[in-house]
Amino acid sequence: MSESPEKKVEYATDYKPLHDGxxxxxxxxxxxxxxxxxxxxxxYPEGVVQLSETAAMILKQxxxxxDATGIVSSLMQQFPEAGDxxxxxxxxxxxxxxxxxxx
Amino acid sequence: xxxxxxxxxxxxLLAELTYACPLQCAYCSxxxxxxxxxxxxxxxxxxxxxxxxxxxxALQLGLSGGEPLVRQDLExxxxxxxxxxxxxxxxxxxxxxxxxxxxxxxxxxxDHIQVSFQSSEANQNDEIAGMRAYAxxxxxxxxxxxxxxxxxxxxxxxxxxxxxxxxxxxxAIELEADYVELATTQYYGWALLNRDRLLPTLEQVRxxxxxxxxxxARLKGKMDIYFVVPDYYEKRPKPCMNGWxxxxxxxxxxxxxxxxxxxxxxxxxxxxxxxxxxxxxxWQTSDAFNRFRGFGWMKEPCASCPEKEKDYGGxxxxxxxxxxxxxxxxxxxxxxxxxxxxDEAVSAARTTTTEKPIIxxxxxxxxxxxxxxxxxxxxx
Ligand code: SF4
Ligand code: SF4
Numbered sequence: 001m002s003e004s005p006e007k008k009v010e011y012a013t014d015y016k017p018l019h020d021g022x023x024x025x026x027x028x029x030x031x032x033x034x035x036x037x038x039x040x041x042x043x044y045p046e047g048v049v050q051l052s053e054t055a056a057m058i059l060k061q062x063x064x065x066x067d068a069t070g071i072v073s074s075l076m077q078q079f080p081e082a083g084d085x086x087x088x089x090x091x092x093x094x095x096x097x098x099x100x101x102x103x
Numbered sequence: 104x105x106x107x108x109x110x111x112x113x114x115x116l117l118a119e120l121t122y123a124c125p126l127q128c129a130y131c132s133x134x135x136x137x138x139x140x141x142x143x144x145x146x147x148x149x150x151x152x153x154x155x156x157x158x159x160x161a162l163q164l165g166l167s168g169g170e171p172l173v174r175q176d177l178e179x180x181x182x183x184x185x186x187x188x189x190x191x192x193x194x195x196x197x198x199x200x201x202x203x204x205x206x207x208x209x210x211x212x213x214d215h216i217q218v219s220f221q222s223s224e225a226n227q228n229d230e231i232a233g234m235r236a237y238a239x240x241x242x243x244x245x246x247x248x249x250x251x252x253x254x255x256x257x258x259x260x261x262x263x264x265x266x267x268x269x270x271x272x273x274x275a276i277e278l279e280a281d282y283v284e285l286a287t288t289q290y291y292g293w294a295l296l297n298r299d300r301l302l303p304t305l306e307q308v309r310x311x312x313x314x315x316x317x318x319x320a321r322l323k324g325k326m327d328i329y330f331v332v333p334d335y336y337e338k339r340p341k342p343c344m345n346g347w348x349x350x351x352x353x354x355x356x357x358x359x360x361x362x363x364x365x366x367x368x369x370x371x372x373x374x375x376x377x378x379x380x381x382x383x384x385x386w387q388t389s390d391a392f393n394r395f396r397g398f399g400w401m402k403e404p405c406a407s408c409p410e411k412e413k414d415y416g417g418x419x420x421x422x423x424x425x426x427x428x429x430x431x432x433x434x435x436x437x438x439x440x441x442x443x444x445x446d447e448a449v450s451a452a453r454t455t456t457t458e459k460p461i462i463x464x465x466x467x468x469x470x471x472x473x474x475x476x477x478x479x480x481x482x483x
Contacts, residue, residue: 027281028215028253032188036112036160043190045215045253045282048114048162100327 018090018097023071024064026103031059042101049101058092060103070091110387110396112160113352116189117167118149120177121356124170125198127463130259130301131293133169133365136473141357144175148378150183152354155382157187161352164189169356172199178211192217197243205243205250216247217255217284220271244278256280260311261301262286262452266315273330280326285315287333291365291420293464296472300459302452308325308336335445340417340433340463347395347419350450352386361386362392365420367427395419400430404438 021048025031029044031051040056042049051059061071072086079085096102122137125230133139153164164184171177172195184191193216195209208216212443220240247254258264258271268285275283288309290298303311315330322328334341344351344363353361358376361367367374372394375385386392394400398411405416416422417433425434425444432439462468 016109030190031215033159034162041162043162043214045190045217045255046163046165046192 018068018094020067022067023062023063023093023097023102024083025059025062026100030038031056044101055092058089059096059101062096105142112351113386114161115163115165115348115352116153116156116161117165117351118152118180119167119169119353119354119355120149120171120174120180121169123173124168124196124464125173126170126196127461127465128196128259128272129297129461130261130288131291131464132289132291133464134292134365134367135296136468136469139356139473140359143356144358144378146179148358149176149180149462152358152377152382153180153184153187153189155377156352157184157189158378159383159386162188162190164191165194166191167194169196170196172204173196175338177277178207181208181213182452185308190214195219197240197247201245202246205246205252209250209252213252215255216252217257218244219245219257219259220274241278244280248279251334253281254278255282255284257284257286258430259286259288262303262307263301264466265303265307265311270320272314272318275293275326276322282327282329285328285330287331289334290424293462296462296463298448299452299455300461302335302449304453308333334418334421334435334448337435340414340421340435343418343421343433344412346397346415348386348392349396349415352382359393360389362395362417363420365424366391367421368420402430402432404436404440405432408438 026044029042031040031042033040037050039053040051040059041060042051058071060073061074066074069091072089075089076082077083093102119133121143122133122140123143124131130480166177166180171193174180177193181191181193191212192215193213195216195218197218205216218240244256256275258268258275260268264271271285272283287303288294288301290302294301311334312330315328319328320331347362351362353364353366354377355361355367358378359367359374360377360380360382361374366372372391374391375389377385380389398406398415401411401416405411408416414433414436415437419433420437422431422433423429425448426441431441434441435446437440450459462472
């Protein structure tokens with residue numbers, strides 16, 4: 001099959017509120033560490049996103065078992081010196097959810 | 104002044120595994136003269152290409168063609184790409200797929216399948232594809248889902264099927280596609296040859312856009328819909344390949360390395376071959392991949408344009424197809440002094456009736472049309 005790839009116009013995804021259930025990576029998404037780039041990347045159909053260290057840390061907690069609250073408390077236990085980062089973590093999860101990275 | 108950009112590794116490897124294809128789509132972007140190209144590479148050579156590109160950092164692998172399912176070694180190539188850590192995308196018309204093959208590709212680690220439809224309606228689908236394919240494709244799309252793949256359905260839009268957009272989207276819902284790509288034909292290769300018959304009118308495009316918007320809103324969170332506006336109706340060109348030699352590396356069936364699909368037609372180029380050069384050499388040092396890298400090659404109006412980092416001056420092949428000069432501003436841009444060539448193509452298409460025969464993509468037509476120059480600027 002061969003048509004040229006073109007510019008993809010992604011319609012602005014409206015804000016989707018994060019649900020309370022367990023969170024998992026969306027179908028077809030995975031995270032892997034890339035030595036060449038020196039960072040974790042999120043891969044999905046025909047797409048690559050380079051992840052910051054923080055983003056990667058949060059997304060790796062998305063395991064299909066924990067809900068948002070569980071992810072927040074797990075990260076806060078891991079990094080007690082970081083103070084109250086629950087707002088930041090939730091904010092990122094909301095963005096990731098709105099972009100369709102997690103479901 | 105020419106700036107020397109740091110050469111970042113390719114992120115995308117598009118492996119055109121074969122030009123063989125059971126379909127004959129009139130909008131195919133394969134080169135018109137494909138039948139005269141060199142021998143299709145064997146398994147071992149492709150495996151080396153996969154390894155070489157991956158070691159440079161390539162992450163997304165497109166397995167395309169022609170019809171990649173024609174290759175009996177597809178599972179072997181997929182298994183290697185899985186092992187290497189690629190995200191693998193099979194880009195197929197679905198012909199050659201069945202439930203068993205979908206499962207064996209899944210077992211080999213294939214990540215994703217994009218199935219293309221010519222139309223939502225059986226007869227028209229088959230007419231455009233030049234063969235009876237529709238019923239099989241529906242079964243196959245179901246088999247892809249059943250094997251657990253994320254599925255992208257791609258509808259290639261043009262004048263004769265744009266009015267069926269609703270049906271296409273309904274079909275996508277029925278088949279439970281994860282993403283739908285509504286790709287308006289881009290005019291390269293066979294599509295360029297058939298442009299007068301395929302280019303939709305502005306009214307059609309606007310109507311289609313509103314249908315796409317409506318479904319997008321309705322299916323939010325369930326199915327992602329992308330609508331690609333044909334660039335002839337835009338005022339700015341597409342940022343072709345995110346810049347020449349920036350992220351995208353294409354390898355043709357005979358091993359020719361290209362910075363984009365249609366580049367092979369460009370004159371005064373000698374495109375390197377992966378059988379005689381390493382992928383690394385090709386990417387970093389070949390003249391072909393460096394020619395339009397960065398901004399130093401640009402002419403006016405691009406050279407001094409504040410938008411050049413956004414669209415890289417557009418598509419080199421489109422610039423060549425219209426103006427005969429691959430370094431010119433893509434004439435889709437309304438800052439180009441040659442924009443009128445695009446407008447003339449639009450009006451030429453508008454006055455072309457359905458009586459004009461479609462030229463199907465097949466080896467016979469390839470031989471017949473290979474010699475003709477690809478430049479079809481303006482009305483005939
Ligand atoms: S566009 Fe049609 S003819 Fe061309 S490779 Fe794809 S399926 Fe075959
Ligand atoms: S003049 Fe060139 S760089 Fe500026 S917008 Fe047009 S194509 Fe892009």
